[in-house]
Amino acid sequence: AVPAAEPDLSKMSNLYTSATLMAPGLMTPSAGATHVTREVLMRRPTLGLKLLDVHLTRMQPGHEKKAHVDATHDVLLIVLEGEVLLLPQRTKAGPDSVALLPAGVKHGIANVGQSPSLHYAIEFNDLGG
Numbered sequence: 521a522v523p524a525a526e527p528d529l530s531k532m533s534n535l536y537t538s539a540t541l542m543a544p545g546l547m548t549p550s551a552g553a554t555h556v557t558r559e560v561l562m563r564r565p566t567l568g569l570k571l572l573d574v575h576l577t578r579m580q581p582g583h584e585k586k587a588h589v590d591a592t593h594d595v596l597l598i599v600l601e602g603e604v605l606l607l608p609q610r611t612k613a614g615p616d617s618v619a620l621l622p623a624g625v626k627h628g629i630a631n632v633g634q635s636p637s638l639h640y641a642i643e644f645n646d647l648g649g
Contacts, residue, residue: 555580570646579604579637584630593645595621597629602637605630 562574573593579585579602587607597606599617606612606619607628613619621627631637 555583556585569644571643573641573643573645575641577639577641579629579631579639581631581634581636585628587626587628589626590621590623590643592623593643594623595627596640596642596644597621598640598642600638600640602631602635602639603633604637604639605632 557578559576560573561576562572564572566572571593581602584605584607597613597619599613599615599619601615603612603614606621607630608626611619612632629639
């Protein structure tokens, strides 16, 4: 077997040294709604992805992001605080829960707890070679 070629780290270094990270704690309303705030932590291409999008979302109790389909990316959801319901499957998730939401599959999230929820969403855009 032929060993895999080493990646060109100079390209990777350029990607990450030029990454724009939002200031910690700078959460802005999502689509004009004050009950859901979102902090973009990273939105950059990588050597293996056309775009890696990492954001932190806080959602007030009783609110939701409607179920929708993302055709171009998988989403890894990591719940940090609160109790949420993954839609439309209605699967409950709490702190330290991790869910993979594949591209092309309908998904959403609702805060069904008594306190604000907080979760990371990591979007792996345009997967593949």
